[in-house]
Amino acid sequence: MDHTDLSGLPRLPADLADAVHRFGVHLDAQRGHSAHTRRAYVADVTDLLRFAVRHGCAGLAAIDLTVLRGWLAAQSERGLARSTLARRGASARAFLRWAHRAGLVPTDPSTRLASPKVPRTLPTVLAVDEAARLLDTARAAAEAADEATGPSALRTWVAAELLYGAGIRVGELVSVDVDDVDPRERLVRVLGKGGKERVVPFGIPAARAVEAWLSAGRPALVTGASGSALLVGERGGRWGQRQVREAVHRLAALAGVEDVAPHGLRHSAATHLLQGGSDLRAVQEVLGHANLATTQRYTHVDAARLQRVYAQAFPRA
Template sequence: MATGTAALRAALPPALAESLDGWQEHLSLQRDLSEHTVRGYVGDVVSLLDHLVRRGGGTVADLDLAALRSWLALGRTRGDSRSTTARRAASARSFTAHLRRSGQTAEDVGLRLSSPKAHRTLPGVLAADQARAVLEEAARPPAEDEDAADTALRLRNVLVVELLYASGIRVGELVGLDIDDVDRGRRLLRVLGKGRKERSVPFGVPAAEALETWLTRGRPALATAASGPALLLGVRGGRLDPREARRLVHAAIAATPGTPDVGPHGLRHSAATHVLEGGADLRSVQELLGHASLATTQVYTHVTVERLRAVHARAHPRA
């Protein structure tokens, strides 16, 4: 949590702080949300409660629709985008719903809180040849003076990029994989996604080859007693940190000339788009990505339509 948010939280009256603590525990233990998601939700509601205190409120009973609306309006005057406002409203509604369910308030005041719908932007994706170039860059030949540790890290980096593009899984899902989560014979990953939902995700031959090389030549050079069953390891032998995984993907993409820096999530978007362009149905892509709603997956149809329009404009004689 940012220092500013921590300071605001520490200054809350005890009654509000207690309600916030209970809601945070609900998000973590009962809804089983990720640490990142919980941090974002709590940061929004700390801001809301600070606003409530400034309006003279001291308990959640003082939280009414006027306070919610003025809080969102204040954010808009400070430059909050539509998507930020929509997210903050969703955080507030989650909080007020918990207050009502737990008996802390007589009604759920957030039910009447409306907010602008976030603009749905098309995800950044790589063209198929750009994705191929990134993978080739990641697998470039080693330097002549490369030592065993450098070799291990290079082989790991190759596997990270290959698996992200081959499977379309999230970075958090990737670094959470254990060795036993990989069915090497059938080329399947057992992935634990959002909400602790498990799914099986296939991967192709190049990723399988990178996996075998990592397990035989790379991982043993980094493994320590603290490695446990983690598939991917950091330089000190512990489980690979998501931030390091993101950094190395950005580095591989940045090292590829003419390729937009879409990052790890861009590889996920690219995988989904290329699978759809190859003829897969939307339901299959939904299962591949682990989306709870088909509506989330449908954004990729807009991506492929935009590409089709661009190709048509370039190639059709009467475009």
């Protein structure tokens, strides 16, 4: 009998495999996690349970704080990043908290489990003139493109304009359908984290990019596989996050600005909104943050800029 799964690792006992399956269903139905987060949590919990079985745990109830700490220590010895260790600790806590509520374990041993603190860092933030240069470069490339390269250049332009102009996440961008965008009212409807829908405004340049893409870009690529997707790839399927990232990196190089990822354009938009006088609550609504503290991180970027200006301009700095 084969005692390994498709990955070549030992199979979990049936009761543990069933618990992992039920936890995955819980994540889908109750917590509104993205598919990516669900896969990560389920993989982390599976790894934890394999570690527990190897160390003599006969079932969930045998997993205690010592086992949890030993598991994280083993991950650390493998050289995993602090951010990965923090996520795995969060996965274990979420699983055991759920297992306790579901009556699968008498107590939750993870309440005293500490995970590594991960310093909060922000991605690259472009200056206002750099963001303008990047978007102007995208527009110019689209306007100068020939018939063969035109659709892809238009797609890069509209993607960059919406990432910056609406401040949306790359995952939100690739999930947008044609009917979700209103270039006349300059609004886009996106589905954010936790399945929360919001409507975000964007500016005139982004509206022009959307109209150009819908009239001359998308029709050249659309196939029966495109469905209602706003952004489609070379074969007609919905454009993916990896392709968006690659396009943004290429655009940054072409524009001669600091290398920036799609999330950097979102962070740049938030920073520029605050610099322009927008209040935190308005920026929170635009970005779709559940917690205002998340939005407040952008004030640190502006404070750093203010310190640089102070140091350069004030005689007693």
